Amino acid sequence: MQTGVIGSEIRDFVITNFLFGKADGLSDDESLLENGVIDSTGVLELVSFLQERFDIRIEDDEIIPANLDSVDNLVHYVSRKTGVNA
């Protein structure tokens, strides 16, 4: 899978799942937490989406903002886990 494809799937998920489909000027380097895009249960939704869609296993100690807190971070993280070069 290409990084571009990973990026657009993640972006779509974030917009559909957390922003009621409204992109609302969401930029890829924007913090999802600081801008209130996701709440506490949202993180768990995000994790289960990533595990199912990209067939990866996410350890508890990987659930940290450095991995999950922006579309860019997510793409890097998923690319690393799936062995795609970002």
Added chain:
Amino acid sequence: MCGICGALNFDSHPVDAGSISSMIAAFRHRGPDDRGVFIDNGVGLGHARLSIIDLVGGHQPMQSRDRNLTITFNGEIFNYIELRDELERCGHHFATSSDTEVILHLYQEEGEQCVLRFNGQWAFAIWDQRNQKLFLSRDRMGVRPLFYTETPHGFRFASEMKALLADSSVSMDIDLYALDQIFTFWSTIPPRTPFKNIHQLPPGCSLTVDRNGLRVHRYWSLSFPDRDDLFSDQDEKLAEELREILLDATRIRLRSDVPVGAYLSGGIDSTITTALAASIVGDRLRSFSITFDDSEFNEGHFQQEASAFLKTDHSSFACTGSDIADSIPQVVWHGEQPILRTAPAPMFLLARLVRESGFKVVLTGEGADEILGGYDIFKEAKIRRFWARDLSSRMRPLLLKRLYPYMDGIQRQSLAYLRHFFRVSERDLASPFFSHLPRWELTARLKLLFSSDVCEQIRDYDAMDELAQHLPREFASWCPFNQAEYLETTGLLPGYILSSQGDRMAMAHSVEGRFPFLDHRVVEFASRLSPNLKMKALNEKSLLKRACSRLVPPSILNRPKQPYRAPGGSCFFGPTEPPYIDELLSPEALERSRIFDPRAVSVLLAKFRSGRATSAKDNMAFTGVLSTQLLVDQFIQNPRRHLHSCKQGLLDQKFATL
């Protein structure tokens, strides 16, 4: 407990009995036992009665012997016996044994200041013929509702807004600023209501209407001493004092000529009010509760324990998801405002159980969490502020794990994420709303669902700015804990807990709630306590627990706090999805009401229908959109259809002269 309404025409139009009858018909559920109408040319008063005190002599509207004063009254003045004794000593003679008559006499004696002497929960209007003025008042904490509007002819008021709709010159339209407030604070800032030009009298206020216009006067407000003047004596002495005041607050709330029951939720507060009542009555009390299938919400086990400990005859209503889905349209019709939680629905069903069990009056534990430091939002703010003093601390954020033990979504978070969710910035620390910012900012994200048209109209509006303008001048001098209590006690308590979950749900089934913790003596005592007595370290309601430790079984005294919550959006989907979901939330229906973005709502619905996990925000979003659409249908698009079910025959004048 009753429903009241009335009209005062400023032009020469006489008020006709028919229009008052229609208003009464709209809230007949508030008072099925009796009705009354008073007309004097340009003045009309209406009353629907739920007979509780002086079953025979308490007919209303009630007129003074000299025919100068006529009152329509909803509520209870619990200290009426003491006030009556005092008035009799001053030469007043009473024709009934009602509290209503006491209001009339005290008004004769002290005028508008009489309300300062009342201990109770009230909304009333007195027509003062000599002075040609209408005087209205609402209780300190906002237990009883009172709405008003101005029409081309004059002034109209009622216990419920639907009664105002019965006046053909009144039409309703959603107030978009109110909507913004509800989708931030969960309630409006009084006097605003969800409808344009329909106002509520704020709690603690009186209103005078005469030919010179309307004047609102605040007679009471919640206040806290400066930091240095707070009570911080020995706990034991204060605990004893608190118990004594609570006992008396409960004692006078048992004054009734019909039996009084009790809500018993399984938490500390209602166990205390029930225990105090049982100790006074000396007989087995009847108690009532709700249970849920889902263990995340169910407190049935604790209710059974409390009931066994207090030896009450207990009944509970096992509330299912479809019970919630089926009752939401009626819940909104009665509640009259958008809601972000389904929690009012089980309260509606609980009141039905109470009524079907033959009870009209229940004691309930609301108010303790607000005034005695029970809510997690106070704990959360305390931890965030403590952490902010040393942001580099690695230990302090660990306290965040102690928050919300009942919320799985929070417990499963990594510390790194919790630090982010409860982050503290310089800007937050400087805000008067520090305690409430996480809740309000999360809720305000729901405004993404508003249509572009609505967004455009409220573009320059900021609900928090407006709230800041309503804060009392002394607010800045109070300690942060008391600031948080003020926001909760003057905001969510009257705007949601006492209305959407309280009066409106109980009165839908002609049941009156009584609140010992909201006796103003309890509230004023609590406001003088040092915050450390309310929340000692992270032990919430610490002084209350100490004061009442022997009244409550240890398992309930020591259990972690669990706020009352109910299953959310999931109740509405699956094989039994009610047809009104599609009728109200289809793109066409949303286009008609023009409030929400149809595409955004369809994305939200798809998420629920897919059966995927949903967040707290999604559930608030769904309930908010659905209840707003119901409100628009019932009050704006098809009000006649909904009022039609309330139609009743014309009433002739019927009032009591003393």
